[in-house]
Amino acid sequence: MKIRATQAIMECLLEQEVDTVFGYPGGTILNLYDELYNYQDKIHHVLTAHEQGASHAADGYARSTGKVGVCFATSGPGATNLTTGIATAYMDSSPVVFITCNVSENLLGKDSFQEVDITGIAMPITKATYLVRDPQTIPDVMRQAFAVAATGRPGPVLIDFLKNVTFLNAMIDYEFIPWTQNRSTDSIRELAVSHGLKAPEPDLGDIDKLVEMIAQAQRPLIICGGGVVRGRADKQFREFAEKLDAPVAITVMGGGGFPGAHPLTTGMIGMHGSQASNVACNECDLLIAVGCRFSDRVALQPESFASQAKIVHIDIDRSEIDKNVLTDHHIIGSAKRVLELLNQRLPQYSHPEWKAHILPLREKQPVEEGEKLTPGQILDCIQKAVPHDTIVATDVGQHQMWSIQHFHFEYPGQLLTSGGFGTMGFGLGAAIGAKMGNPDKVVVHTTGDGCFRMNCHELATVQYYNLPIITVVFNNGTLGMVRQWQHLIYNEHYSQTTLDRGPDFVKLAEAYGLKGKRVTNRAEMEAALQEALSCGCGYVIDCQIDMDEMVRPMVAGGAHITDFLLK
Template sequence: MLLTGAEILIKSLIDEGVETIFGYPGGAVLNIYDELYKYKDKINHILTCHEQAAAHAADGYSRATGKVGVCIATSGPGATNLVTGIATAYMDSIPIVAITGNVPKSLLGKDSFQEVDISGITMPITKHNYIVKNVEDLQRIIKDAFYIAQEGRPGPVLIDIPKDITANKGVYKSLITRERCKDKNILNEEAIAEVIQYINDSKRPFIYAGGGIVSSEATDELITFAEKINAPVSTSLMCTSAFPFDHSLYTGMIGMHGTKASNVAATKCDLLITLGARFSDRVISNQNHIKNAKIIHIDIDPAEINKNVKVDSYIVGDLKDVLNRLIPVIDEKKNKEWLDFIDSIKEKKTFKEDDCNELTPELLFNKLNNLNDGNFIITTEVGQHQMWAAQYFNCRNRRSFLSSGGLGTMGYGLGAAIGAQIGSPNKRVFNIAGDGSFGMNCNELATVVKNKLPIVTIILNNNSLGMVRQWQMLFYDGRYSETTLNRETDYVKLAEAFGARGFRVIEKSELDYVLNQAISSKEPVLIDYVINCDKKVFPMVAPGAPINQIISEEDINNN
């Protein structure tokens, strides 16, 4: 069948099961958008206000559903506006396919209008990228792109298509979908035997679980594995929601803003079992901090082994496969003394509303926890509010906490919320924002309203760039350089201007009513939740310090 490149593209996307695309049209992709118009009964296109939000929406869609997210932009600035979203997906190993238009082949390399070498620009932040030079290659490239985005360690793939390729005609035919082999894990038997021996010999095992657990859909296996060896479990930010928050073995988040139990356990264990995590500098990056433990690292990406921390034993492979291989053959353990010690340092969550005289993050998330019936998805921007959400919100279902971990992208949350809500229409999506981050993407409220998405955005409004201000207080003697915003923005009026409902909460007595109104509403809602600018995120570990050297709020109050 002879079709234009644009037709081949759209049909190929349908073949890959794509139902939604997030994007923004322009001259170089007009042929593609003309075909999208013809196929609008099969592919839902969400027009964002800015291409960066299209990339974040594709990312959020993928994180919430486990599918590949797809975004599209025109050449030049349209393509470069995708870059931050692509980098965000790359750092967090999220499978998206980004499609960009470009000038016709004859104009490439001539500084033509709206021409940019997007393939060169994105080479360091994609698993792979393509410039389509022949329409006959387009169908194969699309199929390969979806395969590469998902196989092994997931990540973004970019396809750059010159405009004449979308107009030229080529043969469209049935192609066999390549099965994801996960490298068919020719698992190293010696490595497996060695890991088993380390686990069986350990008296104080401790699990540090990362985003690989989510990517490999290995939550059930992680629970079974942890219960069999009775090992406490900590999670990275990327693994939040992948282990039950109320499980007796769960110690909470690990790292700079991790719990005391997680951070101390990492330094007291005799075996650190790292699953699908990369030893980020915000978690554990100094070998000396965990020098008393043997370290096992299981990851699908061989490049991560011994990159940041030298390990004693490792297995390269898909976590679901590896854990299913280990569970039947490892010894069952009790570890009573070790678990008793962990329980003794766990900080019990005991929040009493009557003890709270002002609006605080704890109060907000306690209310949300009480209202959550297991149907909530949380997206976050980046900053103090992000850490408070990770610390205080009790995720009751998998893939329910979406946050920019590796890149720390302010402006991520609202775009991601759009993607999550489109991908999970029966869930209630909350975007947790700070007033600083919200200013970077508030225009996407127009997208939310236009598409009648019942997203609730909650701005923890402290009139400052809170996380940077916190560092300035702790490490720069309180020199608050450009972190006090002093903006006169009325977020309630702003929400109403976009067509959303707006509420402001400045008193405790208002909160229940506002949250109930927001949750019962079928339309977009924004809540301006006003908090003190001096509220800090604790516990905290100073950059470069051992993770068990924990700064608490009491430490600050006592200098």
């Protein structure tokens, strides 16, 4: 049947079962927003305060729900304001479709008002980009974009529609095809083959070889990476770890892929990894990394990483194999499918001596007593006050590491954090997306005073949509993680890291119509949390902590994984 081009875009969103979109309108995308007006009973649009906030919200929605997030923005600065969010999603393999509109065909390439080559800009930080010049291609492009974003290793995709493509009198042929069917159409199948999107079926010979390696190992260690979380392979991973009876180290992106309180968990690995995880990595004889890219925050010194071990890498993306750390064996495939095949072949193992050596090295995160408020007290209060399934969105820095070290994440999508790109300002947008996608769950946003300044204007979004998100500011009056490096490595040259300036975060919350409280000790923190949980609106807790609090442990970048600067 014949329908408007803009109508086809909305219908394609419905094909993909999209019910929530985050965005910010502008001149070139007005035709799309005009059509959205007709679909407001089917597609809920969340208007953020800034395009970057919309990008992080769509990302947080995707991570917390397992669905594809969707974000709208106009051309020029609207589109470029998305790039930090696109790169954040790309580095952490989060499936988001970004939809922008550009100037009309006759204005393209003429430095027209708010014109920018966003497909060219976004090409290195997306799985694919599409510049749509012909309205007849809209259904195929939309279906391909969602398939690319969600299939194989997930990631962001950008579609840029020329404004003339969205003219309200543009009519195209369209037939509604549910996504469960359109993923099997010829065009999508061809796309999957040509782009390597479909996760390859693991080679059974590779599976059997790993089974043999496991049988010979005396000191195995498993790393739970982000691929376990993205692939929702947590059940298969847990069965594998328990069959192997091996310690499990967890990367930042792996949080929630394996229960943080499980008896086999050794905690985070790498720069701020636990002694148990880092020592186990150094002394194991078989290291099995599942969905882990061996970044420089994990494999700080690649040439000496797990030097006593046979290293096995399981990953959906062949390009990650031997990129950072040379392996002895690898298996290409989705984490879920590889682990299913392994679990079918593995007997029950027992490694009591190895566990008795490693597991006692686990450090309980300290909760210091006394009148002075500490990070440990803050996190202990939160953990005791909120439901066990609470979603935690963090920004980047000391508070991020403290949060990941302290909380026991139990399921994929419970921890939302920018692990690869390290984006300050990510947390509040991600929390908004998570709350929109999980309205029945408590959402806590942990942040630092430096990070919070970057996107605190999204409190307007929190207020308008009546989202009871609890923002906890670890306010130490400094860029804490940078100051920690300056203290330990740069001879205490505290160059441009002291934040002796506004705003007053409590008054800021009140200015946005929210509630806030400044706390200086544990009793005040406990009282503020109870009020935040019961008030039914957004709440900002300004936690005053010492400027020289540090994240422990710490290994310097490029150092051996057990050369701790701090323990």
